[in-house]
Amino acid sequence: MVSISSVKVTPDLLEARIYLSFFQVKDVKAALHRIEDRHHEIKKELAARVRHQLRSIPVLKFFQDDTLDHVFKMEELFKKIDEERGKGE
Numbered sequence: 001m002v003s004i005s006s007v008k009v010t011p012d013l014l015e016a017r018i019y020l021s022f023f024q025v026k027d028v029k030a031a032l033h034r035i036e037d038r039h040h041e042i043k044k045e046l047a048a049r050v051r052h053q054l055r056s057i058p059v060l061k062f063f064q065d066d067t068l069d070h071v072f073k074m075e076e077l078f079k080k081i082d083e084e085r086g087k088g089e
């Protein structure tokens with residue numbers, strides 16, 4: 001499953017940085033590469049939806065959002081710390 005976690009558009013509206021969150025994807029790099037390969041289709045669909053609001057469609061750049069990975073790692077570290085404190089008492 002892939003979801004868009006955030007989109008950051010430059011002030012001049014020339015570039016849109018799209019951050020994607022991957023859930024239970026074995027090869028994230030391959031999935032991101034497939035999305036980048038199809039960016040023309042995504043841009044075409046976006047243009048059809050916002051054609052009356054924007055003069056030009058920004059260049060789409062895709063990035064992996066690994067925020068959730070960091071959250072899970074931090075939770076695991078806190079669990080280990082709590083377990084070690086429980087053993088020390």
